[in-house]
Amino acid sequence: MMNRRHFLDTLGVGSLVALAPMAVRAAPLKRVVVVGGGMAGATAAKYLRLWSNKTVDVTLVDTSTKYVSNTKYVSNIMSNLVVTGQYAPTILDYGWSNLVKNHGVKLLNGTVTQVEPGGSLGAWKVTVTKGTTITVLYCERVVLAPGVKFDAVPSTVNPAVAAPILHGGEQAGTQDPDAHARPLRDCRSNCSREIGTKRTRSRGANRLGCARCASNSTRGVRPITFQPPGIANGYTLVC
């Protein structure tokens, strides 16, 4: 049964227009252009569609040429599970196909070269260039999510300079910069990591241990109790 809060949630602005007697005039256009399809832009595009009950028109512009199929961006969320070696980096890859299929986001491939006031055709005019093709979009809002570009620092320019580890227990250059990951690394070098097999738990219900020797040398690793979306089988940690 639908309670009051849920009912209100599901009421988009479009439904309010439909119910309001005075809303004879045409509904105002609600168009958004999202510039950049990384985790920020993709999230903005998804929730604009989801929380507006698809009443907001969303176009996602990205420079990637590999749209829809075989496409990916990398999200840092859940990267802690990659840092600890529990999952392969590929669990951080996401595509846009669900944005199109489930949420009706429009994709446009190209580079945004200009954003300017749109005059009578919309609040903003966004110019997208791809090769010699120029596409002009008019919209009421623009979301700029083009990503970051890192400035060069010694450790990125000179391979001899160790990169500082932000969350490590020890600083680079002092002792072992990977001290926090040592138990897992040792586990991996002693044995091997089996990919594509079902996870095995040992030493009690809440502890993920080594599937082969049942030891808990994966010290510091929290138990994994989930299956990442899109991964058929998890990893077995063995040591």
Add this chain to the structure above:
Amino acid sequence: MCTWVGWVVLVGSLWAQSAAAQVVNEGRLLASGCFQCHGTSGLKGGFGTLAGVGKEDMLNKLNNDMRAKDARSSIMNPHARGYTSYQLSLIADYFSKLPKP
């Protein structure tokens, strides 16, 4: 249960407040931070399902278990400490009112 007249009055008053978008649902906005791991709207995320979890149950867990000092090694500890009690109650309220899967 509200009557239909009640709904009309409610919808009418919402309309009267103009279409200028306020934060429509603060609990939902805060709870969206949970969605990446716990799934959109607290469903099918791979981690625990949050949709339909009782408000008191969730608050009890967040406040008493996850905020505790001896839970510092848990990934939920920094998350639970990142919100005020009021914000946590908005989040718990939001999830408790979603239909149970």
